[in-house]
Structure formats: C-alpha cells, structure tokens
Amino acid sequence: MNDSNIRLDIIRDEAAFTALKSEWELLWLKVNGRYFQRYDVSLLAWLHVAKPRGRALHCIVMRENGELCLVWPLVTHRRALWRYLLPLGSDSADYTGPLMEDRRDAAMLVERAWKAARAECKADLIRLPYMNEGSAIHRLAQREKHILSVQKNVCWIAKLHEYSDWATYTKSLGALFNKKPGQLERRLAKEGKLEVFMMDPKNRKGIAEVIHWILATKREWAEKVNKKGAWLFSRHYENFLVATLTYGGDNAPARIHVVKFNDVLISACIMSHGNPLATGVISGFDLKYSQYKPGSIAWEAAIKWAFEQGYDVDFCPGSEKYKDYWTRGNRSYTWSINVANNTWGLLGYRAASTAKALIAAVKGLKPGSKEATAESGRTGSLPQDPVSE
Structure with a gap:
C-alpha cells in the first residue's frame, strides 16, 4: 500500500453519507458484501435507529486514487458521563466489520481505519459486537491493552x-x-x-x-x-x-x-x-x-x-x-469485545463493576468474580449500558 495514494475521511453529516450511495453499492457488489454492509441497510439503521436515538455519525471512508476501497459506518452516543463508539446497526445481533476489497494490504487498511476511529471519534468506550473470528478487526481488537469484556458465540x-x-x-x-x-x-x-x-x-x-x-x-x-x-x-x-x-x-x-x-x-x-x-x-x-x-x-x-x-x-x-x-x-465463531479507549473509560468500567458487586452483595447474591477464559470472557459491566426505550 502506498499511503500517498490512500485518503481517509470521516463523514459526519447525513448529506455526505447519502452521497456515497452509488460507489458504496458498487463496492458492495464487487466484493460480495454481506447484508449488514449494504448501503440501504446502513441508511435504514441510521434513519430508524441511530438518528432517532440522538447518536452521532462517524463513517470512515478510504479511497485509493479517488476510488472507494473501504467504508465503515460507526456512531457515538453518550450515556451518563461516558461516550461510546459502536458500529452503525440495528442494535440487535449485528456483525462488526468494514466493507472493503479483499487485497494483500487489507489488514493495514483496517488498522488505519481502526486507529482513526480511536483517535478521531472521541470515545471513552468502544463496543465491537460479533466480529468474525480471525478477521482483521478481530485480530486488532484482541491486541488492545484495556479489553473489558469478551464473549464468544457460535455462528452458522x-x-x-x-x-x-x-x-x-x-x-x-x-x-x-x-x-x-x-x-x-x-x-x-x-x-x-x-x-x-x-x-x-x-x-x-x-x-x-x-x-x-x-x-x-x-x-x-x-x-x-x-x-x-x-x-x-x-x-x-x-x-x-x-x-x-x-x-x-x-x-x-x-x-x-x-x-x-x-x-x-x-x-x-x-x-x-x-x-x-x-x-x-x-x-x-x-x-x-x-x-x-x-x-x-x-x-x-x-x-x-x-x-x-x-x-x-x-x-x-x-x-x-x-x-x-x-x-x-x-x-x-464470532467474538464480541468491549474496549476502554482511554483512562476515563477504564475508570468508568471499574466503577460500574464495583457498583454491580455492591448491589449484588446487598441483595444477598454472590458477585460474579471468575477470571476470563476464551469461552466465558471477562466479567464486569460497562457504565450505563444501553437500555430499552
């Protein structure tokens, strides 16, 4: 990959997002994109889920010599004192992964997109649900220093x-x-x-x-x-x-x-x-x-x-x-991983975990404190997890 030929932008307004329609659809067809990566599905998730809930759009776009080669729609939202970053989706069992070409430098492109998301979206905590095992984004998430929770699921x-x-x-x-x-x-x-x-x-x-x-x-x-x-x-x-x-x-x-x-x-x-x-x-x-x-x-x-x-x-x-x-x-298999993006996010996680343990103790329940394994993941809670409306 020649970095001078690759441009990365983060789209934050709806008009620029919808302007991607034609080239997004062409890329999706070209690379045999999946359902959650479709332009219209992402648009509908924005219009009917993310936007009504007051979330902010951060769509990472990468072009090589002007041609779209990666698109990864993300959103942020605030709960209490913390800002979360997560993929744009329906808030159910949506996969995580950018739409991109299958190329030799694919892992480097995803890493660049991931670093931009961490640095530019100003999130304290990051949710990465249902990443396909062994995918580029999964491998990156596994290397993070402050992994808060891990869950493994079978898929078919x-x-x-x-x-x-x-x-x-x-x-x-x-x-x-x-x-x-x-x-x-x-x-x-x-x-x-x-x-x-x-x-x-x-x-x-x-x-x-x-x-x-x-x-x-x-x-x-x-x-x-x-x-x-x-x-x-x-x-x-x-x-x-x-x-x-x-x-x-x-x-x-x-x-x-x-x-x-x-x-x-x-x-x-x-x-x-x-x-x-x-x-x-x-x-x-x-x-x-x-x-x-x-x-x-x-x-x-x-x-x-x-x-x-x-x-x-x-x-x-x-x-x-x-x-x-x-x-x-x-x-x-898929893996869902939650990551603290900064010290404030890590403190929030620890505070929420402590509060959960205290509530369990008051109720006479035994707090869950087992160590993480590949199957069970780490225990604990993120501060102010999203709730139903």
Missing part, C-alpha cells in the same frame, strides 16, 4: 450452492424434530387450512402488523427462557425491520415468509437477499402451536426461497438446533 452458514437441486440438499439433512423437510408442513395441512407464503413488499401495513406480532412472540418466548434483549422492546428496531422489508418496493433488502393456519398467523421469518450470502434475520411463532413446529415450517420456506435465488444462508450467532440442522453443522 448453509452452503446451499454446493447442491444441484433442492431435493438433493434436503436428502442430505436427516431429520429435525424427527421429521424430514416437507413433513411438518404436510402434517399440519391435514389438520386444517394451511397457507405458507412470502408477503408483498408493497403491503407495508400488513408487514408492519406481522413485525409487531413477531416481536410480541419473541418477548413471550424470552420471558419463558429468561433470555431478554433490549432490542425486543425497541420501537426503533421494529421500525427498522419494517423498513428493510418495504424500502425500495420489490428491491427491498429482505423478504418475509409467513405461515397461517385456519387464517391465523402462527409463524413468520425474515430472510435477506444475498450477494450471494443471505442472512436469516429473525423469526417468531405462536407458542400455542408449538407442537406443530410452525417456526420450522417458516424457516424451510425461507431457506427454499434462498436456494432458488442461488444464495447461501448465514444464520447468525446462536446455538439454536435448527441452525445446526440446516447448515449440516457448518459452524464458525
């Missing part, structure tokens, strides 16, 4: 392109819940009127109703298994999901499949378009119909659609059984 990719047709692929899978693909749908169809279909992206009202329903079912499920996330209660995340299914009409970034039984909605799931890697975004099902595994029926429809489009499928981080099944066990 179905390599659908390896199969000549749907029948060959499904025959390779074995059984899920003691049923082969197609059997769950056929069984439920014998019980009443069954409809499995993809919604029209122009039906914004209907899609909004289904998204509201999905999040309600997810909250019910989360209550049952005690696995809650702030995004489940966020109106901003709900608006973002609706936008990804309707923005651009037939060219919307994602599509939604629904399952109705006797005219009652019982499951739905969202699958993005791919390049060629699609993303399984979110699903929900009615617990009253759990014996029929309606979520599996919705996922099968979405995966078959992805297969027909020529996509592979990224099922994102999580240990759910269906992910292992549909990917034939093709797993890898």
Whole structure:
C-alpha cells in the first residue's frame, strides 16, 4: 500500500453519507458484501435507529486514487458521563466489520481505519459486537491493552450452492424434530387450512402488523427462557425491520415468509437477499402451536426461497438446533469485545463493576468474580449500558 495514494475521511453529516450511495453499492457488489454492509441497510439503521436515538455519525471512508476501497459506518452516543463508539446497526445481533476489497494490504487498511476511529471519534468506550473470528478487526481488537469484556458465540452458514437441486440438499439433512423437510408442513395441512407464503413488499401495513406480532412472540418466548434483549422492546428496531422489508418496493433488502393456519398467523421469518450470502434475520411463532413446529415450517420456506435465488444462508450467532440442522453443522465463531479507549473509560468500567458487586452483595447474591477464559470472557459491566426505550 502506498499511503500517498490512500485518503481517509470521516463523514459526519447525513448529506455526505447519502452521497456515497452509488460507489458504496458498487463496492458492495464487487466484493460480495454481506447484508449488514449494504448501503440501504446502513441508511435504514441510521434513519430508524441511530438518528432517532440522538447518536452521532462517524463513517470512515478510504479511497485509493479517488476510488472507494473501504467504508465503515460507526456512531457515538453518550450515556451518563461516558461516550461510546459502536458500529452503525440495528442494535440487535449485528456483525462488526468494514466493507472493503479483499487485497494483500487489507489488514493495514483496517488498522488505519481502526486507529482513526480511536483517535478521531472521541470515545471513552468502544463496543465491537460479533466480529468474525480471525478477521482483521478481530485480530486488532484482541491486541488492545484495556479489553473489558469478551464473549464468544457460535455462528452458522448453509452452503446451499454446493447442491444441484433442492431435493438433493434436503436428502442430505436427516431429520429435525424427527421429521424430514416437507413433513411438518404436510402434517399440519391435514389438520386444517394451511397457507405458507412470502408477503408483498408493497403491503407495508400488513408487514408492519406481522413485525409487531413477531416481536410480541419473541418477548413471550424470552420471558419463558429468561433470555431478554433490549432490542425486543425497541420501537426503533421494529421500525427498522419494517423498513428493510418495504424500502425500495420489490428491491427491498429482505423478504418475509409467513405461515397461517385456519387464517391465523402462527409463524413468520425474515430472510435477506444475498450477494450471494443471505442472512436469516429473525423469526417468531405462536407458542400455542408449538407442537406443530410452525417456526420450522417458516424457516424451510425461507431457506427454499434462498436456494432458488442461488444464495447461501448465514444464520447468525446462536446455538439454536435448527441452525445446526440446516447448515449440516457448518459452524464458525464470532467474538464480541468491549474496549476502554482511554483512562476515563477504564475508570468508568471499574466503577460500574464495583457498583454491580455492591448491589449484588446487598441483595444477598454472590458477585460474579471468575477470571476470563476464551469461552466465558471477562466479567464486569460497562457504565450505563444501553437500555430499552
């Protein structure tokens, strides 16, 4: 890399951000970018999540001889006395990683972008969720002096392109819940009127109703298994999901499949378009119909659609059984790392950890104080973690 040919800028206003559209989209197509790296998905995350929450934009852009070669949208926000830096996203299980060309000096480009983010965005604490293991940004984060917390998650990719047709692929899978693909749908169809279909992206009202329903079912499920996330209660995340299914009409970034039984909605799931890697975004099902595994029926429809489009499928981080099944066990790992960017951030982390331990002691609970491992990560809390709104 000849530094004299590489220019780095940090875009902080919306007009300049949207002006990147054409060259961002060209770069995304050229390098087989992923769903979270799409221009329109990043724009919708800004318009529906980050901007309404008062966050500040810091989009790192690098050009070589005037041609875009890296783009990494980040945001900052203040909580109490500390400023956080994190990737622009939906605030759910979004990956971290810049969109860039695959080139020999890629690691040096990412390092330069990382140093600029640390120096120019004026953050005390940095969140780097779901970095693919071994990626350039993951390797950089691992080397940081003040790592506050580390979490490892399994993630899954179905390599659908390896199969000549749907029948060959499904025959390779074995059984899920003691049923082969197609059997769950056929069984439920014998019980009443069954409809499995993809919604029209122009039906914004209907899609909004289904998204509201999905999040309600997810909250019910989360209550049952005690696995809650702030995004489940966020109106901003709900608006973002609706936008990804309707923005651009037939060219919307994602599509939604629904399952109705006797005219009652019982499951739905969202699958993005791919390049060629699609993303399984979110699903929900009615617990009253759990014996029929309606979520599996919705996922099968979405995966078959992805297969027909020529996509592979990224099922994102999580240990759910269906992910292992549909990917034939093709797993890898992501790492989420929180970093103190300065002494003030480090002091804030220590103060929050001390306060958490004291509260636990007052409640008669044993404070968690085990040392970090590669699997469990470091214990502790960041000051004033974001909460639901």
